[in-house]
Amino acid sequence: MTSATAAIEARGLGKRYGRRWALADCTLSIPAGHVAGLVGPNGAGKTTLISLATGMLAPTTGTVEVLGGAPAGGPGQLARVGYVAQGTPAYAGLSVADHLRLGAHLNPRWDAALARRRIGQLGLDPRQKAGELSGGQRAQLALTLALAKRPELLILDEPVASLDPVARREFLQVLMNAVAEQELSVVMSSHQVADLERVADYLIVLVGSRVRVEGGVEDLLATHHLLTGPRREASSLPASQQVITESHAGRQSTFLVRSSEPVIDPAWTAEELSLEDLVLAYMGHAAPGPPGIRTLQARP
Amino acid sequence: MIWLTWRQFRPQAAAAAIALAVVAIVAAATGPGVASAYVSSGLPDCHASCATDASNFVTGLNRFDLLLYLGSFLLMYLAPALIGIFWGAPLIAREVETGTHRVAWNQSVTRTRWILVKLGLVGLAAVATAGLLSLMVTWWASPINHAAVLSGGQISGFVPRLDAPVFDARGVVPLGYAAFAFALGVTAGVLLRRTLPAMAVTLVAFAVIQVLVPNFVRPHLLPPDQFTAPVASSIGLNVNAGTGQKSIQLAGPFTKPGAWVLSDVIVTPSGAELPNVTMSPSGAELTVLPKACASMLGAAGPDPTGLRDCRSVLAAMHLRQSVTWQPASRFWPLQWTETGLYLVLAAGLGWVSVAQLRRRRAA
Numbered sequence: 001m002t003s004a005t006a007a008i009e010a011r012g013l014g015k016r017y018g019r020r021w022a023l024a025d026c027t028l029s030i031p032a033g034h035v036a037g038l039v040g041p042n043g044a045g046k047t048t049l050i051s052l053a054t055g056m057l058a059p060t061t062g063t064v065e066v067l068g069g070a071p072a073g074g075p076g077q078l079a080r081v082g083y084v085a086q087g088t089p090a091y092a093g094l095s096v097a098d099h100l101r102l103g104a105h106l107n108p109r110w111d112a113a114l115a116r117r118r119i120g121q122l123g124l125d126p127r128q129k130a131g132e133l134s135g136g137q138r139a140q141l142a143l144t145l146a147l148a149k150r151p152e153l154l155i156l157d158e159p160v161a162s163l164d165p166v167a168r169r170e171f172l173q174v175l176m177n178a179v180a181e182q183e184l185s186v187v188m189s190s191h192q193v194a195d196l197e198r199v200a201d202y203l204i205v206l207v208g209s210r211v212r213v214e215g216g217v218e219d220l221l222a223t224h225h226l227l228t229g230p231r232r233e234a235s236s237l238p239a240s241q242q243v244i245t246e247s248h249a250g251r252q253s254t255f256l257v258r259s260s261e262p263v264i265d266p267a268w269t270a271e272e273l274s275l276e277d278l279v280l281a282y283m284g285h286a287a288p289g290p291p292g293i294r295t296l297q298a299r300p
Numbered sequence: 301m302i303w304l305t306w307r308q309f310r311p312q313a314a315a316a317a318i319a320l321a322v323v324a325i326v327a328a329a330t331g332p333g334v335a336s337a338y339v340s341s342g343l344p345d346c347h348a349s350c351a352t353d354a355s356n357f358v359t360g361l362n363r364f365d366l367l368l369y370l371g372s373f374l375l376m377y378l379a380p381a382l383i384g385i386f387w388g389a390p391l392i393a394r395e396v397e398t399g400t401h402r403v404a405w406n407q408s409v410t411r412t413r414w415i416l417v418k419l420g421l422v423g424l425a426a427v428a429t430a431g432l433l434s435l436m437v438t439w440w441a442s443p444i445n446h447a448a449v450l451s452g453g454q455i456s457g458f459v460p461r462l463d464a465p466v467f468d469a470r471g472v473v474p475l476g477y478a479a480f481a482f483a484l485g486v487t488a489g490v491l492l493r494r495t496l497p498a499m500a501v502t503l504v505a506f507a508v509i510q511v512l513v514p515n516f517v518r519p520h521l522l523p524p525d526q527f528t529a530p531v532a533s534s535i536g537l538n539v540n541a542g543t544g545q546k547s548i549q550l551a552g553p554f555t556k557p558g559a560w561v562l563s564d565v566i567v568t569p570s571g572a573e574l575p576n577v578t579m580s581p582s583g584a585e586l587t588v589l590p591k592a593c594a595s596m597l598g599a600a601g602p603d604p605t606g607l608r609d610c611r612s613v614l615a616a617m618h619l620r621q622s623v624t625w626q627p628a629s630r631f632w633p634l635q636w637t638e639t640g641l642y643l644v645l646a647a648g649l650g651w652v653s654v655a656q657l658r659r660r661r662a663a
Contacts, residue, residue: 054406058660072405079408089399091308098307105303106407142403149408 005068007032007153007185008053012062014209015048022048025062026209030187030202032067032153034216035179037200038189041283044206046189047086050157053187054083067153079109082146082184086157088139092131096124099145107149115148118174136167140174147178156188160195172198193276203275205282212282213258217275224278225263226271227255245281256281301409301417309422312387316429323375323436326368331440334365338443343450354451358444358458369444372437376469379433380477381506383426388485389498391418392653396493415657419650423482430478438470445470449558449628462560462631464514471635476642481506483649490653513638519562521637522630527623529553531566531584548586548593548614550577552621558628569618584621590614 008030015023023045030036040046051057052064055072069077090099096119104110119126122140130138139159146154156175160168176199179186190196196203197217204214213220224244231253234243241257248254256273257263263270306313341357343350361369392415395401405411445466448458461470468477484506488498532551550566566574566584576588593610626634 054402056402056405056660072410075408075410078406078410081406083402083406085399085402085406087399089403091400091403092398093311094307102304102307103407106301106409108408145403146406 005032006030006065007034007036007187008049008064008066008155010049010052010062010064013049013052013059013064014061015052015057016060021209023052024209026206026211027062028204028206028211028214030204030214032185034202035176035186035188035200036202036204037196037217038187038204038206039191039193039196039279039283040189040206042191045209046191046206047157049206050155050187050189054081054085054155056085075108079107079149080152082149082151082154084139084142084146084154084156084159086159087162088135088142088159090130090133090138090141093129095127095129096133096141097126099130099141100126100148103145103148109150111148111150114150115144118144118147122174134167136163136170139163139167139171143171143174143178147182150182151184153185153187156186158189158191161190161192168195169198175199193279197275203279205279207283213278220278221273221275223260224256224258224273226273226277227257227263227268228271229253229265229268245284301413302421304404305418305421309387309425313425316425320429320432323433327436327440330365330368334361334440334443337361338447341447343443343447346450350450354447355455357447358451358455361444369441372441373465373469376433376437376474377510379430380426380474380481381503383429383478384481384485384502384506385499387422387426388482389489389502390495391422391486391489392657393489393493393495393498396489397495411657412654415654419483419486419653423479423646423650426478426482427475430474431472434469434471434474441470460558460560460628462558462626462628462634467518467560467631467634468510468514471632472639473635473642476639476646477510479646480509480642480649483646483653487649487653487656490656513641517641518634518638519626521634521641522626524562524624524626527554527556527625528567528620531619531621547578548589548610550584550586550614550619550621552584552623554621554623554625556625556627560626560628560630562624562626564621564623567620567622569620574619590617 006029008028010026010028013023013026014021026045026049030038038046038049048057049064052059053066053071055070064071066077067080069080071081072078091102094102100112100115100119103115104112118140122137122144124133124137124141130141133141143156143159146156159175160171163171172195175186175188178184179199186199188196188200201217202215203217203220205212229252231248231251234246234255237243237255237257238259240261241255241259241263244256244258246253246255256278337360338344338357341353341360343353343357346353392401395404401411404414444458445461448455448466449460451458459466461467467473481502485498485502488501488505489495492498492501529552532553552564552566554561554564564579564584566577566586568574576586578585578587590610590613592613
């Protein structure tokens with residue numbers, strides 16, 4: 001695993017459909033060596049970003065590199081990246097065994113033993129047609145196909161969005177086991193923080209094509225504090241405390257601040273944040289600013 | 301990639317194999333009968349004035365064989381269209397529609413190779429299918445086609461093999477049609493990304509091309525021959541019993557067995573086309589009669605003096621028959637030229653498909 005090169009590195013990346021920008025001027029670097037969660041509201045550009053990173057789409061502006069190479073730039077590059085597309089598509093008319101043969105024929109690094117073992121563990125009948133599988137089973141098949149090609153980076157686009165809670169949990173469990181077994185970097189998008197909370201150790205919050213916040217999950221949780229105390233202005237807070245959101249009710253003020261130093265002011269009641277609270281705060285508020293101004297759509 | 305292409309194509313290949321087997325069985329069961337009827341009619345050894353024998357042979361065929369003969373046109377017109385609709389249009393469009401292109405394009409195979417292998421293998425299957433069909437139909441129908449030539453166009457509904465419906469359903473052109481229809485379907489699918497609209501566009505576009513090419517392109521694929529000669533001096537007189545309209549029949553000397561006549565007109569010495577001439581299978585007819593000929597039509601029938609005057613007036617007009625035509629011997633040159641044209645068109649469409657898929661990534 002090479003942590004030096006980014007898993008996905010985008011510079012000024014944009015994709016336009018007619019007059020609508022699905023992704024505009026996006027610059028980000030998702031480090032390798034993590035299970036990185038890409039989270040954001042619907043329409044933030046997650047799927048577009050992933051489609052550009054997997055070479056499914058060509059960018060209108062800017063560049064994107066995956067593991068230091070052009071997306072889908074050639075057989076070698078394709079072999080390094082596994083991709084589970086949104087909706088986990090599979091060939092409806094082909095059986096599970098056919099899908100494994102497909103993988104074996106089309107991937108030089110195919111791990112047939114691994115693929116067979118996974119299918120066995122999942123209890124899938126190799127003769128069953130993919131069109132007859134449940135959504136959860138099909139997602140598992142897509143994951144097996146992506147894992148058995150032995151990629152260095154696995155990209156998943158909302159893999160569990162359409163699954164029921166049980167299938168969702170099973171899928172993420174299988175994913176976590178695979179990450180532990182096969183040293184691989186993962187980038188997984190979701191609009192559900194709860195899904196990412198289970199698996200991700202790195203988080204990128206994307207709102208309106210912009211990275212709102214990114215960092216290791218533990219680090220993010222350790223440096224964000226929810227402060228409640230007597231009413232005061234945001235400007236009166238110490239410079240080391242970056243205000244993410246603020247709300248004022250009567251004589252009370254609540255601030256979500258980011259600070260690398262511990263909050264010691266005794267006037268405050270400091271609360272621990274859940275990852276979900278943190279992400280929602282960033283998704284709801286484009287940038288620190290006066291209360292009441294919410295810029296959910298910050299696209300040009 | 302070859303394995304995947306074959307695995308995906310298997311159901312269509314099976315359907316084609318069954319269709320080919322059915323055609324082969326029907327051809328094998330009825331072909332020898334048609335061939336032996338041809339031999340026993342004496343036509344293989346006939347060298348002159350074979351029209352009657354040829355007519356007898358064709359009219360002597362049983363009803364089922366005649367039905368098959370007509371069916372062979374339907375088959376040869378439909379086969380390329382079906383290939384374009386059911387093999388070409390869904391080839392890429394169905395993948396994009398169901399999202400499976402995301403699976404295929406993220407294996408360790410570039411999408412250029414992916415589409416080239418699909419185009420190559422299924423395209424080859426399309427050409428092979430059309431080739432086998434054409435081989436069987438051409439063999440089965442060859443006695444009837446020979447008879448149509450020998451009859452000199454006297455059997456209505458049976459034209460020589462250079463004429464439109466027969467030319468399109470024989471020889472090597474069906475291979476070109478199949479390749480073109482397939483590439484057309486694929487390109488429509490790539491551009492529209494939806495199977496059903498791509499199928500519809502393929503059908504309409506292919507039908508339009510199949511009408512335009514025989515009428516406007518094929519006559520010019522090879523420079524046609526010109527034939528001009530004075531109209532014969534013998535004059536027949538026609539009176540339409542129903543309308544009472546009188547006309548003089550002009551006998552043109554043009555007789556070339558199996559020729560494809562592109563135009564056949566009566567011209568004056570200056571080269572101008574003569575008005576008042578209608579063309580019919582039995583020859584040119586002068587519908588407005590010269591004054592001298594009017595007296596021929598007395599109640600008592602043609603009188604010898606009038607006839608002589610009429611003839612001399614017509615002779616003084618120096619009318620000529622002018623025919624633009626393709627000789628029967630050009631069947632194979634025309635076949636190969638047209639096949640080449642369709643193959644070039646197919647290759648061009650294939651290139652558009654590949655370029656379109658590549659551009660979505662590389663722009």
